[in-house]
Amino acid sequence: YSGSFLYAIIDWSFGQKCNRHRIRTWNAEQRLICDLLDNYQVRWGRPVRNTSEGVEVRFGLQLIHISDLDEKNQVLITNQWQIYEWEDEALKWNPAHYDNLKDIRLPIKRIWQPDVTLYNYADTRLEEKRDVLAIVYHNGTVLWKPMSIFKSTCQIDIRRFPYDRQNCSMKFGTWTYDQSKVDLKFYRDIEKFDLNSYVKSNEWSIIGNRASRFTEKYDCCPEVYVDLKFFISLERRGGFYNYILILPCVLLSCLTCILFWLPPESPSKLVLGMNIFTSFFVLLLLLYKNMPSNAEHIPRIGAYYCLNMGMIATSTFLCTIVVHIYFRGSGPMPVVFRKVFLEWLATLFFMVPHTNTPEHHESYSLIPPNKAVCGGDKFEKFELLKERFKSLGDKHLRTTNNDPNDENIELTIEHECGQSIEDPLS
Known part of the structure; x- marks a missing residue:
């Protein structure tokens, strides 16, 4: 609280009249400030001699850093310097009367200032250092550069994330003055962000930078209002x-x-x-x-x-x-499964049905289980099949008609073929 109290005392001291009895002991700059502020009675009125005249305010933005682009809340946070320049008729002097002094610094709260505001702000707690001193030149030109942290809304397109590009804009305009009273233009005709002092962001690269001046009528008021819109295109660093x-x-x-x-x-x-x-x-x-x-x-x-x-x-x-x-166990395959898997799907996937002959039965017992019919694996059913072939002893006995092992072999192969057809990608 001590800082606020000290600032209040300084502001109060500036608001008092100069002590003319001590003016002879002051230097030229102090005398000039005293003379200007004594004559500057009302700081809320526009600094023009004729009320029908308008004030031309030249406005610019100097981008310092892109702090964050919050995709979740769709908010762009930037650190910027605002640049204001206008002419004040009440702040002119002859340098010859003040030791050839051509410029001074004045507190902005003691003189008139334009009410230029960010329209698409995303947070009411706007952080601005608006107590920065203004530079005043002898011809009445006022130059003011306050520092600000803006939180503006930005429409986010996340379809190409994390290689996306975002287009954001910031709209500035006077809040109460129409074009006839305050005409807003670009500072030094620079229609873009000033990037001379920009500190590169680790996440975003600037690929587009421009600005435009618009005039607009609102439903509330019949007057024409001027706004300056700054556009910036950002590309994400996807490393x-x-x-x-x-x-x-x-x-x-x-x-x-x-x-x-x-x-x-x-x-x-x-x-x-x-x-x-x-x-x-x-x-x-x-x-x-x-x-x-x-x-x-x-x-x-x-x-x-x-x-x-x-x-x-x-x-x-x-x-x-x-x-x-x-693993369900041996048994005859249902007619529906046989029709679907062994006929329709087998034809669809170009799988040739096996030939149930004694010679083929003998060949199955001679090949490794992992190369069996329909791509089966080395599991217990093939091991059981192999043990049955070995228990026969005599190869000629396998040619006997109505051998019950033939039916078991056929059932096993049908099951293996059906499983392979059911999951053909495997």
């Missing part, structure tokens, strides 16, 4: 997101391809599928934390995450059915 969103996505996509190479009856396929599904879900949560919840569009990378999760969920569902059929 950081390449490591936390893109690279894991590429690796998980490769694992998804490996998932479809596993045999459908393998339990490890279920485990791997659920692990990949969980990993994509974690990436989706990371993406959600940076995105607005009520956005009009969703990021394309988020749609890709959901597509992979859908494929893995479908594969896991079909794999569960295959495992259930595989």
